[in-house]
Amino acid sequence: MLEIKNITKKFGALTAVNNLSFNVRKGDVFGIAGPNGAGKSTLYNLITGLYPFEGSIRFNGQELRGMPPHRIAKLGIARTFQIPQTFPSLTVEAGVGIGNCFGSQDGFDSSYVDQILKFVNLDRKRNQKTGQLNLLDKKMLMIGAALATKPKILMLDEPMAGSNSREIISLMDLIKRINQDMGIAIIIIEHFMKVLTELTRKLLIIQTGTEICCGDPVEVTNNPKVIECYLGSTKDGEKDSENATGEHRNSESHAGKNAAEKNLAGLNNAGGKP
Ligand SMILES: Nc1ncnc2c1ncn2[C@@H]1O[C@H](COP(=O)(O)OP(=O)(O)OP(=O)(O)O)[C@@H](O)[C@H]1O
Numbered sequence: 001m002l003e004i005k006n007i008t009k010k011f012g013a014l015t016a017v018n019n020l021s022f023n024v025r026k027g028d029v030f031g032i033a034g035p036n037g038a039g040k041s042t043l044y045n046l047i048t049g050l051y052p053f054e055g056s057i058r059f060n061g062q063e064l065r066g067m068p069p070h071r072i073a074k075l076g077i078a079r080t081f082q083i084p085q086t087f088p089s090l091t092v093e094a095g096v097g098i099g100n101c102f103g104s105q106d107g108f109d110s111s112y113v114d115q116i117l118k119f120v121n122l123d124r125k126r127n128q129k130t131g132q133l134n135l136l137d138k139k140m141l142m143i144g145a146a147l148a149t150k151p152k153i154l155m156l157d158e159p160m161a162g163s164n165s166r167e168i169i170s171l172m173d174l175i176k177r178i179n180q181d182m183g184i185a186i187i188i189i190e191h192f193m194k195v196l197t198e199l200t201r202k203l204l205i206i207q208t209g210t211e212i213c214c215g216d217p218v219e220v221t222n223n224p225k226v227i228e229c230y231l232g233s234t235k236d237g238e239k240d241s242e243n244a245t246g247e248h249r250n251s252e253s254h255a256g257k258n259a260a261e262k263n264l265a266g267l268n269n270a271g272g273k274p
């Protein structure tokens with residue numbers, strides 16, 4: 001369905017994405033992880049038409065390179081952002097409705113918007129202003145607006161960031177339902193390895209824009225090259241294991257992690273061990 005071949009993106013002297021290739025098939029859940037600044041969000045920006053790049057991205061056989069974002073959305077590729085973005089003065093219903101107007105090929109469909117509001121559990125809050133929503137509901141709204149475009153692929157950028165363990169469980173349940181009940185393929189960027197090993201069928205690890213390895217999520221998270229890429233080669237255990245849990249240096253969306261989330265996140269927990 002999505003074929004990414006030898007894509008490279010340079011910002012001046014910095015190569016943010018370096019000759020990456022991978023495929024996402026219909027119905028897949030495909031994971032992407034890597035340290036801060038690895039190029040994960042840039043990759044989404046390339047797939048959704050925000051920047052020019054070298055290489056090729058084909059979606060159901062059609063080349064996306066050079067295509068504007070609104071056309072890519074209408075073909076069936078939707079995304080969410082690392083930091084939830086809403087129009088604060090609009091209602092929840094309007095926020096989801098905008099997604100339907102912008103991305104759907106079939107024109108505005110209010111009954112579909114209703115369906116999505118129920119699916120993301122925002123039906124009862126449909127008349128609230130989006131600016132009043134808590135973080136979990138803002139994320140649900142952002143996912144709802146993306147689903148309202150009737151996508152074939154939904155790309156999630158760190159959906160668990162800043163969430164507590166209860167919220168992580170809700171979001172994981174939603175992602176499974178989107179994939180299984182709606183038949184939408186998922187690409188998920190995430191730092192929580194436990195989430196990736198539970199949700200995904202294939203996992204790509206990148207560092208400084210370059211593939212470190214790609215394959216079965218449990219095997220990938222046990223790969224020594226991946227462990228080194230997260231932990232570094234120093235023996236400074238406490239500091240380094242903070243990195244392995246995906247602590248961020250520079251993103252306000254990661255401020256709210258607690259100990260339970262760190263347990264969920266640990267590389268050593270990959271594969272379902274307690
Ligand atoms: N528009 C831009 N102009 C210049 N440099 C950029 C731009 N966007 C991203 N970069 C740089 O490209 C590199 C990759 O950034 P990107 O945001 O893709 O990383 P990331 O893997 O998503 O990191 P994080 O886990 O912190 O979200 C970083 O060094 C970043 O500073």
Ligand SMILES: [Mg+2]
Pocket residue numbers: 040041042082
């Ligand atoms: Mg990012």
